[in-house]
Amino acid sequence: MEPIIDLKNLCKSYGSHVAVDQLNLKIPHGEIFGLLGPNGAGKTTSILMMLGLTEPDSGSAIVCGYDATRNPIEVKRKVGYMPDNLGFYPQLTGLENLVYMARLNGLPEKDIIENARRFMELVGLKAASDKPASSYSRGMKQRLGLAEVLIKKPELIILDEPTLGLDPNGVKEFLELIKSLQQEQGLTVLLSSHHLHHVQQVCDRVGIFVDGKLLATGDLPTLSHELFGNTGVETSIYLTQVPMDADVLKDKFSSFPELNSLTISGVNLQFNTTEDITPKLIRRLIESGLDIQAVSQKQYGLDEIYEKYFEKNTNLTPEHESD
Numbered sequence: 001m002e003p004i005i006d007l008k009n010l011c012k013s014y015g016s017h018v019a020v021d022q023l024n025l026k027i028p029h030g031e032i033f034g035l036l037g038p039n040g041a042g043k044t045t046s047i048l049m050m051l052g053l054t055e056p057d058s059g060s061a062i063v064c065g066y067d068a069t070r071n072p073i074e075v076k077r078k079v080g081y082m083p084d085n086l087g088f089y090p091q092l093t094g095l096e097n098l099v100y101m102a103r104l105n106g107l108p109e110k111d112i113i114e115n116a117r118r119f120m121e122l123v124g125l126k127a128a129s130d131k132p133a134s135s136y137s138r139g140m141k142q143r144l145g146l147a148e149v150l151i152k153k154p155e156l157i158i159l160d161e162p163t164l165g166l167d168p169n170g171v172k173e174f175l176e177l178i179k180s181l182q183q184e185q186g187l188t189v190l191l192s193s194h195h196l197h198h199v200q201q202v203c204d205r206v207g208i209f210v211d212g213k214l215l216a217t218g219d220l221p222t223l224s225h226e227l228f229g230n231t232g233v234e235t236s237i238y239l240t241q242v243p244m245d246a247d248v249l250k251d252k253f254s255s256f257p258e259l260n261s262l263t264i265s266g267v268n269l270q271f272n273t274t275e276d277i278t279p280k281l282i283r284r285l286i287e288s289g290l291d292i293q294a295v296s297q298k299q300y301g302l303d304e305i306y307e308k309y310f311e312k313n314t315n316l317t318p319e320h321e322s323d
């Protein structure tokens with residue numbers, strides 16, 4: 001099956017400033033993909049090119065089977081786009097805003113009210129349907145924005161910074177809603193964010209975007225392996241008592257070919273190994289008459305991955321400028 005988004009060598013400059021530099025990206029149907037990068041990285045510019053709202057200088061953006069530059073209307077019909085700056089008619093109720101948007105999108109009049117009610121319920125706004133949009137919290141506005149996107153029955157939804165301004169609970173609830181839409185309706189989602197933790201919660205894959213360049217794409221284990229694969233596995237084992245003689249203890253592991261290093265500080269033994277040999281380490285400790293209190297393994301999350309890319313590309317760190 002063709003990817004739902006297929007970007008090839010996409011480039012866009014504003015004057016001498018390169019906003020998007022040779023962007024290549026394929027997103028398959030049904031995936032939640034997170035475009036992750038700091039402010040000014042070029043995420044919005046990339047999204048606008050995917051929607052045919054900004055013309056690339058070179059390269060192509062095929063979205064839902066259409067060239068976004070040549071057929072922007074077809075793309076808009078198939079894609080639901082939620083920008084980072086949502087606008088509603090404040091004096092209208094949430095439901096009225098949704099009905100208005102459905103009419104603007106040319107949805108059949110006979111089903112509009114019923115559909116609008118259904119989508120208000122789907123996004124968790126049923127009880128607030130008849131309240132003016134001006135009384136909605138930021139989280140409720142994001143949900144209303146999502147309902148406006150979904151009522152078009154899009155094949156793909158693109159959400160630009162959807163968690164901006166939400167409190168932690170609002171973020172969690174909103175992302176859970178996105179995940180359930182993917183699982184229940186097979187929706188494909190591209191979302192942009194500069195919040196690592198938000199993206200980490202729901203995305204199948206992420207792309208790390210810095211200063212117009214997509215530096216890496218993959219799921220977390222893949223990115224983690226790419227970056228930290230050669231640094232070994234870190235296993236921490238806590239004993240119930242401080243070992244009598246550190247050198248004698250070290251000796252017990254010296255025959256392990258997988259062991260890179262062992263650091264002992266108090267009750268904590270820090271093993272760095274070429275692969276995960278935790279059961280073997282535990283067995284040897286027990287055979288040596290030592291009791292174990294806890295075992296933990298360092299997991300590399302998006303935070304470490306993100307930081308590592310910045311470390312590796314310090315010359316690429318963007319200047320956080322605004323438009």
Ligand SMILES: Nc1ncnc2c1ncn2[C@@H]1O[C@H](COP(=O)(O)OP(=O)(O)OP(=O)(O)O)[C@@H](O)[C@H]1O
Nearest residue numbers: 014019038039040041042043044045046321322323
């Ligand atoms: N219309 C424009 N004219 C000139 N420069 C622009 C324009 N739009 C964006 N830029 C510049 O292009 C770069 C990329 O901006 P873009 O908005 O795509 O980044 P972003 O990753 O979406 O960041 P943010 O989260 O802050 O919106 C920035 O340096 C920005 O200042």
